[in-house]
Amino acid sequence: MKVKLILLLLCVGILGLSQNIYAQTNRTVSGYVMDASNGEALIGVTVLVKELNAGGVTNPYGFYSITVPEGEYTLIYRYLGYETIQKSVDLTEQNQRFDIRISEATEQLEEVIVTGERADVNVSQVAMSVEKLGIETITKMPALLGEVDVVKSIQLLPGVSTVGEGASGFNVRGGGVDQNLVLLDESPVFNSSHLFGLFSVFNPDAIKDVKLIKGGIPAQYGGRLSSLLDVRMKEGNSQKFSAQGGVGAIFSRLTLEAPIIKDKLSFIVAGRRSYIDVLAKPFLSDDLSNSVFNFYDLTSKVNWNINDKNKVFLSAYLGRDRFEAADLFGSNWGNRTLSLRWNHLASEKMFINTTAYYSNYDYRLEVGNPEEDAFDWKANIQTYSVKPEMTYYLNANNTMTIGARATLYEFAPGETAAIVAGQQLPPFGMPLMYGLESGVFVGNEQKVTDALSLQYGLRLSSFTYMGEATTLEYADAEEPGTRRQPIEGSEVVYDKWEPITTYSNLEPRFSVKYQFNELSSIKASYNRMAQYIHLISNTTASSPLDIWYPSTNNVRPELADQVALGYFRNFKDNMYEASVEVYYKDMRQLVDFVVGADLLLNTYLEGDLMEGIGRAYGTEWYLKKTRGKFNGWISYTLSRSERKTMGINNDEWYAARFDQTHNLSLVAIYELSKKWNVSSNFTLISGTPASFPSSTYEIQGYSPAHNPSNMRNNYRIPAYHRLDLSITYDPESKRRWDGEWVLSIYNVYNRRNPFSIYFQPNADRRPENVVTDNQAVQLSIIGSIVPSISYNFKF
Template identity: 55%
Template sequence: MKTYIQKMFLLLLFPIGLQAQKLTVSGYVKDARNGEGLIGASVFVKELGNGNATNTYGFYSITVPKGTYTLVFTSVGFEKVTKTIELKESNLELTLEMKESGTELNEVVVKAKREDENVKSLEMSVNKVEMKTIKKIPALLGEVDLVRAIQLLPGVSTVGEGASGFNVRGGGVDQNLVLLDDAPVYNSSHLFGFFSVFNPDAVKDVKLIKGGIPSQYGGRASSILDVRMKEGNTKNLEINGGIGAIFSRLSIEAPIIKDKASFIVAARRSYIDILAKPFLTGNNANSKFNFYDLTAKVNYNINHKNTVFLSGYFGRDVFGNQFGFNWGNSTLTARWNHVFNSRLFLNTTAFYSNYDYLLDSDIENKKPNDRFRWTSNIVNHSIKPDFTYYINPQNTLTFGGQVLTYSFKPGAATASSAGESTNFGQPDKNGVEYSAYVGDEWKLSTKFSVQYGLRYSLYNYSSQDDVYYERVKVPVTNENLSGYDLKVLPNTKGKTLKTYDNFEPRFSMKYELGNQNSIKASYNRLTQYVHLMSNTAASTPLDVWTSSTNNIKPQIADQVALGYFQNLGPSGNDYETSVEVYYKELQNQIDYADGARLFLNPTFEKDLLFGKGRAYGVEFFAKKNTGKLTGWLSYTLARTERQIDGLNNGNWYPTRYDRTHTLNVVAQYEYSKKWSFGANFAYITGVPYSIADSKANVDGYSLPIVAPGTRGNIRVPDYHRLDVSATKKNKKALFGKGESEWVFSVYNLYNHRNPFSVYTRQTERTAANSETPVKTEAVQLSIIGSLIPSVTYNFKF
């Protein structure tokens, strides 16, 4: 393995020796309106027929032989800029600003990338959706939601309304690495999954990576959702906001030092509890049911080589009366961008992330001597440098590393009765993940490009308890269906109990068949050292995050994908189409023995069962980018299965994330400068669940019996829904200036009662039917069972 790594580094570094007698032009491409760096803007060298794209901070670098060149800068929604440069004796720094296109209202676009990126880019299994597009999609209660928008993309789904998170290509919600300015967010949902934690007024860029994952990303087995916050307007004061049926929002951004430093602050608060308070009486008078969040960022351009950023998020959900619970995320990210020279760019990131929840039987502290209180959290600290070396327009090298610490409190509870308290729960756990990576994007010819790399990760686990446990095999009994028990061993706190290390190779390739079509292929291995313990039908805020331990191995996923990409239309890029097939194998997958106790149980590891998983499918995608009518259609045919020893007689069974058919249609129509309309339709196969396949009669009552280990023997009925919206733009906003609009929307237009789950119950006996045998009936539970109209007022000035 050592020889293999040495050969890879030599291969990656080989092109560096070919750069004699060449000069470099580099700089930043920015939005002229607010000074923000443009992500993915194209910088094309006309004479050479190639170029590069700006990175996530708007930086670009192109190395060419001495001479005179014409650079063409393009970005969708912005006017093209052409610059003639002369490179004679020294490198050139060229930073410019691009103005928004004046034809934007007539030529509506639904992507924030280069026009031909669908075909030309090496990226596959990647979806980028501009915030302008997300804001036009009809949404629940008229509130723009990032996570609900990405669920309309191929390969993305959820187990149902009221479930936290999302699922990608058959993976669990914990298998998605959700990043907000590089800090991980462990629960991306407000209000039990109905809204996301991302304030749309503070989001700059959204990127979902489902496959072909570059080597700089790691730590999750399914996908990366990379969300970048706005940096703040360095030109002028800008205020955005909205007043809706369920919450209001407000964001303020402005320069601190014009063209050098700026800030943005965005806040939201729901007011269901405030609106309902006049109607609540008695014990319900003090009920709380709300969420709020605050997002902030500041940046300072010290000089042309150094820029620093500081951003943070704090959000919380509160639910309950005398007995209630709350949960929330907190993140803090510090970044330093440094340009060593015209070719070498460094971004160093340090972050803090904390997800915690509290369950309390006495939130008003009225009965401190008779109380139950349960807390849990997961905390991260990290530092990671990421280098980009622009060898030449054909070759870009990336490398870096990360140290990431984990502090787990899986669950600690205190029960008080008559003044006496008892503490119980799971011991605290710690983990440290070290990683290093190197990757290279190499344009071998005008048609053929590859991206390859290697990531290495090492994980150390330790426990803060006086003892630790080792799983041992025991006979299966009615009291122990897992067939495992735990042996107690002495522990020195802080001592490393288990170390795991893994190599994670990555590879992607693209071959252009013509100017408007290409084929792409990718392979990646991903390792995940954290796990979400949940044996419910849908993940909830009270599920438990835990570490890989001496008994729980890290999850490992290997995925291959193959795709065909075609652009069509009079301009060549009016329509995007693609079809991708993928196959994913997963090791060390977790399921649970019947009756498993996961919460506040120090010996929960004996109730876990392990095995393997697989997910495979085909994704079709078609998008119309220009004209008055825009939108997309996506269809996914997929299968997600597991094989766990001790479950389902050892046979493969569908997981709770398995959705055979998923169809989404999104349409947006710009009727005029004043009116626009939107609609989206979703049809999804129902999720699997387990139901009794036999029964026993006891004293005239029918008791349903599910065979031990049975998984997914029936499905919930299919899900389908239509949403519509209409947006009316006003001439003026608040205080007689700026912009404003009314958004009218209807969620679930034709009032379909979509099932969340199905369960069985027995009919009740009454005096009138006391002799009638009790029957068992199936009951369908719907979280949203009717249409929901809403009105929202948005403003900007």
């Protein structure tokens, strides 16, 4: 019934409006909005038709299109932090195109008061559960070792969390780290962390826009259950050469951008490299002097403005982490992405973007000396994709999006080579696996009345698991929650690219906004998501060596339905933004694991996998001050995330390993003067669940810890809380070179936050015939205060 209702609304909304679309002569005004200083396209600029109190916003490429009845109008372009521009247009005889360049406001507060324009996008837009952070805000926030971090910044927003320092990725509304679709210029990034989660792979000097969508996800996106993190790179300064970078305690960075042909062809190249191993070398023993501990990344983009109707963008990313301890062990992993996008204006109303990308995430582990005994393991996931998408600005009240996507996956779950006593053994491991994910979608954003707006769409997705492969069938487990064994004689051999099994899902999306007045609105959303690839990990937090695995004849895709309801209210001429949202997410066919599952290099891995259900629900409170010398926000999330799998936890609901009941974040940024800026973050989070023993038994003088009740995640580690401070000094040199010093203090009051707690026999000597008891050991990744100083420059 819900699917039929969505289809009916889609047809009525798009076709039923045709009776008044052409009742009078309409004209269209369109164009791009760019930063006057560097030519960067500006995302989300409000373009208002003053006489009609209607308009639109620029898309991710800075393009806008508004269709109105013929006449003379005043267009108002406004964007937070930039000057407001008014432009008179004559639309009595023909369509008009205006490419606008706007400059940053020199005195932002006064500009807003003088024009009287209100930054009320959070109230007026249909989309809910959307969080945007400008890179200007991110760079002012305190960070570990003074290094600005995109992923760490979004963890201070409502509904976003992590299980602790040293954990890769992030969790959104009770979902796993693999349930977030992370895009860098539309290319997926499968591991967004450097240095085991302490830093992200995104170079802040190369980033223009960061948007996180937690619910009400538009129809053009799919493939993950929880969220979309859309990171957009800068396009390169098309006006003049510029450079910026920084020297920090752990790594340095440099970014160069310049026009190749002014206003026509530009580029940006940004690089980072850590030097932990260089700093540590004097303190290492001779046998470890050749150790390598570092990471690096290189981000680049070329922007070619072919003509008024065609633009081409080529983006690339290369990053790697390396940890090698002489001849003892070595581990390295990294991402490579390449995306090519073509923007084409088919008409004043039709914007077409076609994207093709390649993404590769690989990881490797080496142990021992190749001349004696050694072990080498490597794995990766590669994707190739093409996505054409058309945006049609039907009229002032309707914007349609239509498109499709096809993605080819190649999975290499693990391949090993071993050397024993100097002799090479035959390689062994899991075979390559292939999958094809495709989808078609249609959506519309419709303004029904001045108060009521809708956003609805439909996505049809499918996934085909393909050969070359030999499939197996598995018998039912002897007891729920235990390993399943393959059925003898069930093997079926498939040739390369031969379809093995196909899954299809219909994914409706719907959002509605009712605006009471200029300062308040209520919104609701529903979306269904399907996820066809899975991160195979049963650790507290994902590691770089976890494997990605496709849906197969034995592993079904994960599904989720989420509903959300929110109230949005602004105060004092939009200086304060407030919102409260409640949500409920129902998840099915989630991948779970038997007790003692063997996940690496296991030919019969699917026998160790189980299928469970999940639910996540909560409320998110958010208060943000947007202007003035003092600004920042307070966010609080009260939530639960639970799982249920037959044979686990006595078949009862249990808390997911990333469940956090309370999550409080405070961010404060204060401009003391034009030269001095102070900021602070405070975080208080409930402890994450853990499986602790509830009893012991005696054997040969020892008392091993034991959990006879089979309860999973039956305790919680202590709460996590931390305060960070940062002071920035900018001497405001009038020369072309502009530099600033940043002093940051991470974990100001030296809190030893636990990452995990485990149990081991007490190491103290015991008298004869006295049983050795157990002791709980707390592991902290960063258990002390971390001061640092860094220098950032720009010219």
